[in-house]
Amino acid sequence: MNYVLDFTPVIDGLPDLLAGCLGTFLLALGGMLLAIIIGIGGVVLRDSRFPACRWAVKAFVELIRNTPFLVQIFFIYFALPLAGLRLDPTPTAIIALGINGGAYAIEIIRGGVQSISKGQIEAGLALGLHRALVFRLIVLKPALRAVFPSLASQFVMLTLTTSVASAISAYELTSVAQRIESETFRSFEVFGTITLMYLVISWMMMAFFSLISARYFSYPVK
Amino acid sequence: MTRHDTAMSGTAAEAMIVMAEVEKWYGSFQALSGINLSVRRGEKIVLCGPSGSGKSTLIRCINHLEAYQKGEIRVGGTLLGDDGRTIDAVRREVGMVFQHFNLFPHMSVLRNCMLAPMRALGIGRKEAEATARDLLARVKIIEQADKYPAQLSGGQQQRVAIARALCMRPSVMLFDEPTSALDPEMVKEVLDTMVALAEEGMTMICVTHEMGFARQVADRVIFMAEGSIVEEAPPDIFFTQPRHARTRKFLGEILRSH
Numbered sequence: 001m002n003y004v005l006d007f008t009p010v011i012d013g014l015p016d017l018l019a020g021c022l023g024t025f026l027l028a029l030g031g032m033l034l035a036i037i038i039g040i041g042g043v044v045l046r047d048s049r050f051p052a053c054r055w056a057v058k059a060f061v062e063l064i065r066n067t068p069f070l071v072q073i074f075f076i077y078f079a080l081p082l083a084g085l086r087l088d089p090t091p092t093a094i095i096a097l098g099i100n101g102g103a104y105a106i107e108i109i110r111g112g113v114q115s116i117s118k119g120q121i122e123a124g125l126a127l128g129l130h131r132a133l134v135f136r137l138i139v140l141k142p143a144l145r146a147v148f149p150s151l152a153s154q155f156v157m158l159t160l161t162t163s164v165a166s167a168i169s170a171y172e173l174t175s176v177a178q179r180i181e182s183e184t185f186r187s188f189e190v191f192g193t194i195t196l197m198y199l200v201i202s203w204m205m206m207a208f209f210s211l212i213s214a215r216y217f218s219y220p221v222k
Numbered sequence: 223m224t225r226h227d228t229a230m231s232g233t234a235a236e237a238m239i240v241m242a243e244v245e246k247w248y249g250s251f252q253a254l255s256g257i258n259l260s261v262r263r264g265e266k267i268v269l270c271g272p273s274g275s276g277k278s279t280l281i282r283c284i285n286h287l288e289a290y291q292k293g294e295i296r297v298g299g300t301l302l303g304d305d306g307r308t309i310d311a312v313r314r315e316v317g318m319v320f321q322h323f324n325l326f327p328h329m330s331v332l333r334n335c336m337l338a339p340m341r342a343l344g345i346g347r348k349e350a351e352a353t354a355r356d357l358l359a360r361v362k363i364i365e366q367a368d369k370y371p372a373q374l375s376g377g378q379q380q381r382v383a384i385a386r387a388l389c390m391r392p393s394v395m396l397f398d399e400p401t402s403a404l405d406p407e408m409v410k411e412v413l414d415t416m417v418a419l420a421e422e423g424m425t426m427i428c429v430t431h432e433m434g435f436a437r438q439v440a441d442r443v444i445f446m447a448e449g450s451i452v453e454e455a456p457p458d459i460f461f462t463q464p465r466h467a468r469t470r471k472f473l474g475e476i477l478r479s480h
């Protein structure tokens with residue numbers, strides 16, 4: 001046990017690692033944006049009056065939540081090109097993260113929607129608003145507020161899951177670290193450093209979510 | 223349902239709401255049977271009856287929060303069917319106030335009142351705001367316009383709910399037990415608002431057990447039991463000479479508990 005720490009490769013690679021952090025943020029933000037769109041859209045379809053829509057969303061959620069993310073991302077990256085759809089690693093990663101996060105978001109947001117009292121919906125309808133408007137203007141915001149903590153922790157998970165995208169060499173922190181490590185064999189220093197970097201990234205995400213919460217969900221409730 | 227009875231439109235013209243032989247089922251349970259009710263423009267109806275007698279169901283059929291299966295409901299001449307067009311037309315004419323206020327918690331009082339005029343009627347922001355402020359002033363709560371519902375008392379919330387419904391310029395107002403979720407000291411402010419509205423000539427159907435209110439403003443009191451209208455009469459007659467045993471029993475219970 002005479003391993004001598006040597007942070008020179010980390011210090012030399014710092015610009016690359018920071019660029020990797022940016023890549024991670026890009027994947028996370030892109031994935032979250034897609035996930036929230038899929039989440040909200042999925043909830044609408046999940047409770048639509050067309051059985052086919054409801055069934056399709058159920059099947060989608062089952063499939064995504066019960067299969068490994070790594071397999072999902074491989075499928076999009078390696079299998080879809082056989083069907084003529086070839087995407088670069090970064091868009092692939094964003095789509096995979098969005099689809100995966102979206103499946104979880106559907107279940108979370110649906111819980112929020114179901115927590116809204118029927119009276120709110122009836123008040124909207126009685127005022128002459130159509131169902132779609134009632135959902136968008138009356139139900140959605142309180143529903144998101146109700147589940148925001150769960151949604152935020154799901155999205156922190158999504159942020160950390162971006163590291164799986166290194167498996168298809170998307171540009172993000174873990175793949176940068178792997179490259180530096182394979183060139184310098186400084187595993188402890190390199191992975192120790194990015195561990196801390198991920199911790200900071202998670203904290204920054206949480207701070208971001210607190211800001212959103214304070215900005216959009218701070219209306220008083222009983 | 224058909225539109226064959228144009229011959230009736232002479233009488234229907236002065237009737238704001240006509241319910242003819244309306245039947246309503248929840249699954250196999252019949253909640254309304256053989257409801258016939260005609261409400262003239264400007265008339266005030268108080269609807270009472272024991273719990274589960276179908277009072278809420280009846281008024282909720284009028285703005286199609288509940289579908290009905292048989293008979294006809296006309297509001298201002300529009301035959302209320304199951305299609306979106308007639309439902310829209312009717313909901314534009316009919317305002318509703320709920321037991322639990324149902325204000326939108328994420329909007330200020332002012333926004334609560336502006337939402338539907340802007341989004342359902344397409345009225346511009348300025349006009350919607352002017353109307354909202356005007357009506358909030360009329361229910362004496364204009365100073366709370368920028369607060370959120372959770373910051374108001376129950377009585378204040380209910381007055382906002384009344385103003386919000388009035389912002390759609392309805393020709394009929396439905397009230398479903400508007401004071402029964404309120405602390406006793408707040409009942410009066412809401413009833414006063416409703417009395418003022420009645421005095422302005424609004425057509426009103428109120429489900430309430432506030433018999434003082436019924437005596438003061440109702441043109442007719444209607445008593446329901448088990449999904450049917452049992453008896454209806456002007457309040458002086460209704461309270462002093464109820465014809466049916468069920469009505470007498472009900473009045474006895476209600477007056478004892480108040």
Ligand SMILES: Nc1ncnc2c1ncn2[C@@H]1O[C@H](COP(=O)(O)OP(=O)(O)OP(=O)(O)O)[C@@H](O)[C@H]1O
Nearest residue numbers: 248249251253271272273274275276277278279280
């Ligand atoms: N959505 C529903 N599904 C099934 N049955 C219902 C439904 N809504 C009401 N009912 C039944 O219909 C009957 C009439 O209900 P309604 O709410 O109209 O009564 P109500 O006179 O308003 O009573 P309350 O004074 O308790 O408000 C009751 O027996 C009730 O259980």
Ligand SMILES: [Mg+2]
Nearest residue numbers: 277278279398
């Ligand atoms: Mg009721």
